[in-house]
Amino acid sequence: xxxxxxxxxxxxxxxxxxxxxxxxxxxxxxxxxxxxxxxxxxxxxxxxxxxxxxxxxxxxxxxxxxxxxxxxxxxxxxxxxxxxxxxxxxxxxxxxxxxxxxxxxxxxxxxxxxxxxxxxxxxxxxxxxxxxxxxxxxxxxxxxxxxxxxxxxxxxxxxxxxxxxxxxxxxxxxxxxxxxxxxxxxxxxxxxxxxxxxxxxxxxxxxxxxxxxxxxxxxxxxxxxxxxxxxxxxxxxxxxxxxxxxxxxxxxxxxxxxxxxxxxxxxxxxxxxxxxxxxxxxxxxxxxxxxxxxxxxxxxxxxxxxxxxxxxxxxxxxxxxxxxxxxxxxxxxxxxxxxxxxxxxxxxxxxxxxxxxxxxxxxxxxxxxxxxxxxxxxxxxxxxxxxxxxxxxxxxxxxxxxxxxxxxxxxxxx
Ligand SMILES: Cc1ncc(COP(=O)(O)O)c(C=O)c1O
Numbered sequence: 001x002x003x004x005x006x007x008x009x010x011x012x013x014x015x016x017x018x019x020x021x022x023x024x025x026x027x028x029x030x031x032x033x034x035x036x037x038x039x040x041x042x043x044x045x046x047x048x049x050x051x052x053x054x055x056x057x058x059x060x061x062x063x064x065x066x067x068x069x070x071x072x073x074x075x076x077x078x079x080x081x082x083x084x085x086x087x088x089x090x091x092x093x094x095x096x097x098x099x100x101x102x103x104x105x106x107x108x109x110x111x112x113x114x115x116x117x118x119x120x121x122x123x124x125x126x127x128x129x130x131x132x133x134x135x136x137x138x139x140x141x142x143x144x145x146x147x148x149x150x151x152x153x154x155x156x157x158x159x160x161x162x163x164x165x166x167x168x169x170x171x172x173x174x175x176x177x178x179x180x181x182x183x184x185x186x187x188x189x190x191x192x193x194x195x196x197x198x199x200x201x202x203x204x205x206x207x208x209x210x211x212x213x214x215x216x217x218x219x220x221x222x223x224x225x226x227x228x229x230x231x232x233x234x235x236x237x238x239x240x241x242x243x244x245x246x247x248x249x250x251x252x253x254x255x256x257x258x259x260x261x262x263x264x265x266x267x268x269x270x271x272x273x274x275x276x277x278x279x280x281x282x283x284x285x286x287x288x289x290x291x292x293x294x295x296x297x298x299x300x301x302x303x304x305x306x307x308x309x310x311x312x313x314x315x316x317x318x319x320x321x322x323x324x325x326x327x328x329x330x331x332x333x334x335x336x337x338x339x340x341x342x343x344x345x346x347x348x349x350x351x352x353x354x355x356x357x358x359x360x361x362x363x364x365x366x367x368x369x370x371x372x373x374x375x376x377x378x379x380x381x382x383x384x385x386x387x388x389x390x391x392x393x394x395x396x397x398x399x400x401x402x403x404x405x406x407x408x409x410x411x412x413x414x
Contacts, residue, residue, distance in 0.1 A: 003015060003034060003036035003037050003039075003040050004034045004036065004037040004040075004282060004283065005019075005034065005037075005285055005366070005368065007329075010328065010329065011327065011328045012285075012325070012326075012327045012328070012366055014032055014033075014034045014285070014392045015034050015035065015036045015037075015392045015393070015395065016395055017392045017395065017396075017397050019032060019285075019287060019327050019364070019366065020327050020328050020364065022390055022392075022397055023287055023289075023327065023364045026388050026390060026399060026403075027388070027403070028287050028288050028289045028306055028307065028364060028387075029286060029287065029288045029306060029307035029311045029387040029388075030286070030287045030387055030388050030389070030390060031284055031285070031286055031287075031311075031370065031371075031374060031375050031387055031388070031389040031390070032284065032285050032287060032389075032390045032391075032392065032397075033068060033280070033283050033284045033371055033389070033390070033391045033392065033400075034283045034284075034392055034393075035071055035283075035391055035392060035393025035394065036393070037282055037283035037371075038068070038071060038072065038075075038279055038280060038283045039071075039075060041278060041279045041280075041282070041283065042056070042072065042075045042076075042077065042279055043075075044253045045241070045253045045256075045257070045273075045275060045278060045279070046075075046076065047253075048253040048254045048256065048257035048258075049257045049261055049271070049273075051261070052257075052261040052262075052264065052265050052271055053265075053270045053271065054261070054270065054271040054272070054273065055078050055270065055271075055272050055273075056076075056077050056078065056273055056274075056275060057077070057078045057079055057080040057099075057100075057101050057236075057272055057273065057274045058072050058073075058077040058078070058079055058080065058274075058275065058276065058279060059080045059082070059239045059274045059275060059276030060079055060080060060081050060082065060086040060089065060090060060276075061080075061082045061086065061276060061373075061376060062239075062276030062277050062279070062280050062281070062371075062372040062373060062376065063276075063280045063284070063371055063372055063373075063374070063375060063376055064086060064089050064090075064376060065375060065389055065400055065401055066089065066092060066093055066400070067391050067398075067400035067401075068280065068391065068400070069089065069090065069093035069094075069095075070093050070094060071391070071393070072279065072280075073093055073094055073095055077279075078095065078099035078100065078101075078121070079093075079095040079099055079100045079101070080100075080101050080103055080239070080274040080276075081100050081101070081102050081103070081104075081120075082102075082103050082104040083104060083107075083111065084108070084110065084111040084114050087100060087102060087111075087114060087115060087118070087120070091118075097118040097119050097120050097121070098119070098120070098121050099121060100115075100118075100120045100121055101120065101121050101122045101123075101124060101148070101198075101236065101272065101274070102115045102120050102122070102123045102124065103124040103150070103198070103200070103274070104124075104126070105126050105171050105172055106126075107123075107126070107130065109133060109137070112130070112133055112134055112137055113137050115145075116134060116137045116138050116141060116143060116145045117141060119143070119145075119146075120146070121146060121195075122146050122147060122148040122195055122196055122198075122234075122236070123145060123146070123147050123148070124147075124148045124149075124150045124198040124236070125147050125148065125149050125150060125174075125182075125186070126150050126172065126173060126174070127174060128174070128182055128185070131147070131182065131185065131186050131189065131192065132189075134147060134191065134192060135189040135190070135191035135192050136191065137191070138191030138192065139190060139191040143191070144190070144191060144192060144193040145191060145192055145193065146193050146195045147186060147192050147193065147194055147195065148194070148195055148196035148197055148198045148232075148234070148236060149173075149174065149179055149182060149183055149186065149194065149196075149197055149198065150172065150173035150174065150197075150198040150199065150200070151173050151174060151175075151176045151179050151197055151198065151199050151217070151218065151221065152166055152167070152168065152170065152172055152173035152174060152175055152176065152199075153166055153176045153199055153201075153213070153214050153217040153218075154166070154167055154168040154175070154176065155167065155201055155210050155213050155214050155217070156210065158205075158206075158207050158210065159202045159203065159204050159205055159206075159240075159242075160204065160318045160319075160320075162317065162318045166199060166200065166201035166202060166210075166214065172200070173198075173199070176217055176221065179197075179221055180221070180224055180225070180228065183221075183225050183228065183230050184228055184230065186230075187228075187229070187230045194225075194230055194232060195232060195233045195234060196232050196233055196234040196235060196236055196269075196272070197218050197221055197222055197225075197232060197234075197235050197236065198235075198236040198238065199214045199217070199218050199236070199237060199238055200237075200238025200239060200240065200274065201214055201238065201240055202240055203239065203240050203242075203276070203277060204240070204242040204243070204277065205240040205241065205242050205251070206242040206248065206249060206250055206251055207251075208251060208255065208256065208259045211237070211240070211256070211259065211260055212259050212260065212263070214237065215235075215237055215259075215260045215263040215264060216263055218235050218237065218264075219235065219263050219264065219266065219267045222235060222267045222269055223267065232269060233269060233270060234269050234270040234271070234272050235264050235267065235269050235270070235271060235272070236272035236273070236274065237260055237264070237271065237272070237273055237274075238273070238274050239273065239274040239275045239276050239277070239278075240275075241253070241256055241275055241277070241278040242277070242278070243277055243278060243281045243282055243369060243372075245320065245321050245322060245323070245369050246321045246322075246323060253278075276372055276373075277372035277373065279372075280371040280372045281369050281370075281371050281372035281373075282368075282369050282371065283371040284369070284370045284371020284372070284374060285366045285367060285368050285369075285370055285371075286307060286311055286312050286366070286367040286370040286374060286387075287307075287327065287364050287365065287366050287367075288305035288306050288307030288308075288311075288341075288364070288365055288367070289305065289306050289362055289363065289364050289365065290303055290304070290305060290306075290359060290360065290361050290362060290363045290365060291304050291305060291306045291342060291361065292304040292361060293359065293360075293361060300336070300337070300338045300353075301335055301336065301337045301338065302337065302338050302340055303337040303338070303339045303340070303354075303356070303359065303365070304340055304341070304342060305339065305340070305341055305342070305350065305365055306342060307341060307342075307350075307367075307387070308340065308341010308342055308343045308348040308350060309341055309343050309345060309347065309348045309381075310341070310343060310378060310379050310380070310381050310382065310384045310386075311374065311375070311378050311386075311387050312350065312367060312370050312374050312377075312378075313377045313378075313379070314370075314373055314374070314377075315349060315350050315351070316345065316347040316348060316349070317377075321351075322350065322351065322367045322368055322369055322370060323367075323368040323369065324339055324350060324351045324354050324365060324366070324367050324368070325356075325365070325366055325368070326356060326357070326359060326363055326364070326365055326366075327363070327364040327365065327366050328363070328364070329356075329357050330357050330358040330359070331357060331358075332357050332358040333357070333358070334355050334356055334357045334358075335355070335356060336353050336354065336355055337351075337353075337354055337355075337356055337359075338351075338352060338353070338354075339351040339352075339354050339365070342382075343381060343382055343384075344382065350367060351367075375387070375389060375401075380404075380409060383409060385403055385404035385405065385406065385408070385409060386403070386404045387403055388401060388402055388403040389401040
């Protein structure tokens with residue numbers, strides 16, 4: 001069986017199910033996910049790391065729809081949560097506290113207390129102040145909180161500036177040269193048990209060299225910590241493994257694993273990774289319908305969809321490229337279109353200068369590789385309802401999140 005999204009008999013299918021059929025029953029905008037694609041990506045990365053002691057903590061921020069979390073947990077993944085809400089949804093999906101790492105800049109006292117009370121596997125500390133707050137909360141409960149220190153190694157990952165997180169001018173973590181002093185201080189605090197180090201350079205990384213440098217930096221710091229009498233248990237190298245959105249070279253999981261796992265193995269510590277996009281990005285498409293087609297002298301041909309930045313903000317937010325194609329392409333002359341959404345923002349453009357054969361209003365159009373950072377960033381701007389989501393698995397499809405109703409939109413207003 002072909003996993004993921006393929007054209008069969010001239011029409012787009014997901015794991016052998018016709019998307020045109022699903023769209024006819026559920027309507028658009030609609031996210032469709034391939035269970036087989038998620039399973040294949042997990043197996044590829046987990047398999048590539050099989051020679052080393054490792055745990056994959058799926059980064060919920062990429063997509064935290066409950067049915068997908070249950071599927072991913074079933075594969076053996078643990079969780080990386082980035083907010084109190086993500087801890088709650090992880091728990092609802094069945095992740096045990098000991099399977100959750102809690103990351104995030106600007107965690108509130110309530111969120112920290114939730115994590116301390118649950119006894120998560122590690123809270124990734126972002127600052128001296130946060131260390132002090134966790135210590136106080138843990139002592140108030142008579143507990144020792146397991147904590148890891150998030151280090152900012154000042155390494156340029158060569159990705160888009162908005163998703164780069166490990167340089168000195170980024171808000172994340174503590175500068176690596178300050179880390180030994182803070183680790184010593186953490187070890188001294190009765191409410192803290194330092195268990196690891198954490199780094200996350202950014203997302204959609206396609207070069208190995210920055211990841212290798214970061215792994216060496218963390219391994220060196222772990223050795224220094226041991227010499228200081230602060231033995232640790234794990235090194236968490238974050239997420240970031242990129243995918244091929246448009247034919248560019250994307251890292252191969254075996255290459256990635258071979259590059260970083262030996263560096264961590266040499267320290268004797270466990271390796272944690274927090275993949276998000278790699279597991280779910282290619283496993284999802286956003287399907288919209290053509291709402292209008294127009295062309296006037298001196299202007300481009302516009303293909304206006306019934307979906308846009310409210311469902312998928314990546315193109316508007318960081319000029320992200322997504323392949324776009326008709327669900328059931330017609331034969332005939334093709335034309336170049338600006339593929340735009342219905343929102344009253346010029347940045348609501350999903351694709352520039354895309355070539356399509358004959359199209360008509362009402363045709364379903366698929367935006368590919370939309371499984372990560374799609375639905376999780378959806379908004380109600382222009383009072384639009386958030387879309388339905390469908391999971392196709394084992395040759396069957398089911399709605400895993402209903403489209404919002406207009407009542408949902410106004411439910412909490414007086
Ligand atoms: C701390 C942390 N871990 C993991 C991830 C997941 O990254 P990705 O989806 O690129 O694998 C992110 C996202 O940027 C993150 O901030």
